[in-house]
Ligand SMILES: O=C(O)CCC(=O)C(=O)O
């Protein structure tokens with residue numbers, strides 16, 4: 001049997017005890033490593049993230065031309081790094097769960113999808129092989145979606161249902177580029193209701209100096 005490549009996240013057991021919250025490992029895909037995590041955020045934290053983001057959402061713009069894109073039809077915003085006590089706590093917890101120092105964290109992103117909106121299959125890492133590439137993703141679901149809105153990994157045939165307070169984690173820092181490519185994923189169209197997520201990305205290099 002081929003030996004597995006080293007992962008960033010050392011997944012063992014079913015519970016992850018962070019500084020301020022116990023998180024549960026609900027499901028695991030071995031290679032590439034994908035984890036479904038329960039109880040990442042409290043219901044109150046989900047509601048507060050949505051409330052704080054609501055008036056700051058902008059229609060997705062992608063790529064250098066910054067044109068409104070059909071690749072992602074959702075709206076998005078980024079919080080300032082450690083913008084307030086809520087953001088500080090959630091960023092710190094995400095970094096702890098992802099086993100990467102907070103200094104490597106991008107600003108926390110919020111995405112909002114209305115019925116019919118989606119994020120077509122994409123990689124989170126940059127295809128130019130940047131020395132400061134992204135290495136891992138934590139997508140936290142901020143509400144229950146009535147229908148649709150799964151995070152879908154088409155190369156694996158794996159769907160993750162959004163559930164308020166849960167999250168999906170995956171990483172793509174493998175030497176074997178084929179493993180990284182298997183993390184292709186999409187936010188499938190919301191059929192009814194709406195969908196809110198918070199995404200934390202980690203980079204190879206330090207992003208924050210405070
Ligand atoms: O909304 C989703 O399920 C996927 C979001 C996503 O892929 C991202 O934020 O990079």
Ligand SMILES: [Fe+2]
Pocket residue numbers: 122123124185
């Ligand atoms: Fe993504």
